[in-house]
Amino acid sequence: MNAQGGHHLNQAAVLSLLGAARLSQLALGCTVISLVTHSAGYSATYGTFCMTVWCSCFAISSAIFALDVTRLHTCLPISWENLTVTFAALATLLYVTASIVYPVYFVRPECPYNNCEVRNFRIAVTCCSWAGCFAYGAEVFLSRARPGKVVGYMATVSGLLKVVQSFLGCVIFGTLANGSEFSRHVPTIYCVVVFSVCFAVTVFVVVLTVSGRTAVLRLPFDRFVVVYTFVAVLLYLSAAVVWPVYCFDRKYGTPHRPAGCPRGKCPWDSKLIVTVLSYANLALYIADLIYSQRIRFVSQHPRV
Numbered sequence: 001m002n003a004q005g006g007h008h009l010n011q012a013a014v015l016s017l018l019g020a021a022r023l024s025q026l027a028l029g030c031t032v033i034s035l036v037t038h039s040a041g042y043s044a045t046y047g048t049f050c051m052t053v054w055c056s057c058f059a060i061s062s063a064i065f066a067l068d069v070t071r072l073h074t075c076l077p078i079s080w081e082n083l084t085v086t087f088a089a090l091a092t093l094l095y096v097t098a099s100i101v102y103p104v105y106f107v108r109p110e111c112p113y114n115n116c117e118v119r120n121f122r123i124a125v126t127c128c129s130w131a132g133c134f135a136y137g138a139e140v141f142l143s144r145a146r147p148g149k150v151v152g153y154m155a156t157v158s159g160l161l162k163v164v165q166s167f168l169g170c171v172i173f174g175t176l177a178n179g180s181e182f183s184r185h186v187p188t189i190y191c192v193v194v195f196s197v198c199f200a201v202t203v204f205v206v207v208l209t210v211s212g213r214t215a216v217l218r219l220p221f222d223r224f225v226v227v228y229t230f231v232a233v234l235l236y237l238s239a240a241v242v243w244p245v246y247c248f249d250r251k252y253g254t255p256h257r258p259a260g261c262p263r264g265k266c267p268w269d270s271k272l273i274v275t276v277l278s279y280a281n282l283a284l285y286i287a288d289l290i291y292s293q294r295i296r297f298v299s300q301h302p303r304v
Contacts, residue, residue: 013068021138022065025091028132029058032125040121046105050098054129057091057136079212081143082152082159086210088139089154089163095133102126153209158225161288162202168281169199175274181267185246191239195278198232198285222292229289236282243278247271 013019032054036042042051064084067073073080103126107119143155153159172195183189205225208214214221248254248271257268 008071010069010071013065018139018142021135021142022061022068024135025061025132025139026058026065028128028135029054029061032128032132033058035121035125035128038121039118040106040125041118042102042106044105046101050102050129053094053098054132057094057132060087061091077212079152079210082154082210082212085140085143085152085155086159086163086206088136088143089160090167092133092136092140093164093167095129095136099126099129099133102129153214153221154206157291158288159206159209161284161291162206165202165281165284165288166199166206168277168284169195169202172274172277172281173199175270175277178265178270181271187242187246191243191278194235194239198235198281201228201232226289226292229285229292233282233285233289236278236285240275240278240282243271244275247275 014023033051036051036054042048064087067076068084103122107122107126140160144157144160154163176192176195205228208216208221217224254268257266261268
């Protein structure tokens with residue numbers, strides 16, 4: 001053993017702002033899960049989704065914290081910095097979603113079953129979930145690219161935007177599956193193909209970056225990213241024009257929401273949500289294209 005080899009454990013993983021953010025994530029995640037299982041409760045699809053988000057994020061955060069403290073992440077064939085910031089960004093989005101969905105479906109002004117204790121527990125779950133969202137957002141803020149700092153691609157604005165693009169793509173697919181009737185017209189099927197292709201390539205870029213194997217491409221990674229983002233802007237622009245025309249024009253669809261359409265299961269609502277999200281993703285891809293012109297990449301060779 002080498003007495004001068006330094007500490008076996010990574011003290012910076014605890015005694016730093018980043019370590020404090022991760023400890024807060026674990027503490028708040030554990031608190032949320034405990035409150036839900038103890039008394040707050042959950043049910044149906046929306047409750048299961050929220051509980052899955054909290055449990056998954058807690059489990060992955062625990063693994064990341066343990067690997068960072070023990071330095072065992074150096075044994076993994078991945079880009080650790082890219083992995084951690086990507087997960088933190090994704091966890092932030094998931095926590096935001098769960099923090100909105102849970103109170104909407106489980107917190108009511110009146111006490112359920114004349115038991116105010118359950119309502120109070122659910123309010124506490126919501127507050128802790130929002131606090132967890134800020135804890136993950138703090139990690140993203142601390143890990144982000146800054147002038148003069150060499151970081152992984154996922155820590156740049158362009159990389160973080162790809163996480164948001166992928167997340168919105170998942171929401172679009174979930175909405176399409178909720179009775180959107182997109183198969184009624186060929187142009188709307190084209191829009192779904194556009195959403196699918198852009199989502200698949202974006203996820204491919206993220207996976208390549210996190211795995212540290214961007215060099216496997218036959219062309220420079222920075223050029224590939226810029227060209228793909230430009231093509232994605234054009235594709236999303238076409239879909240953002242075609243989709244609302246074939247969903248809300250009187251000739252092909254319904255410009256107004258049908259009176260007898262049930263809430264939560266109305267195809268018109270799904271079409272409107274897809275329209276809004278497609279324009280949001282178009283804006284994200286445009287911003288991504290702008291920022292892609294301002295960053296410089298460090299080549300990462302595949303591990304052997």
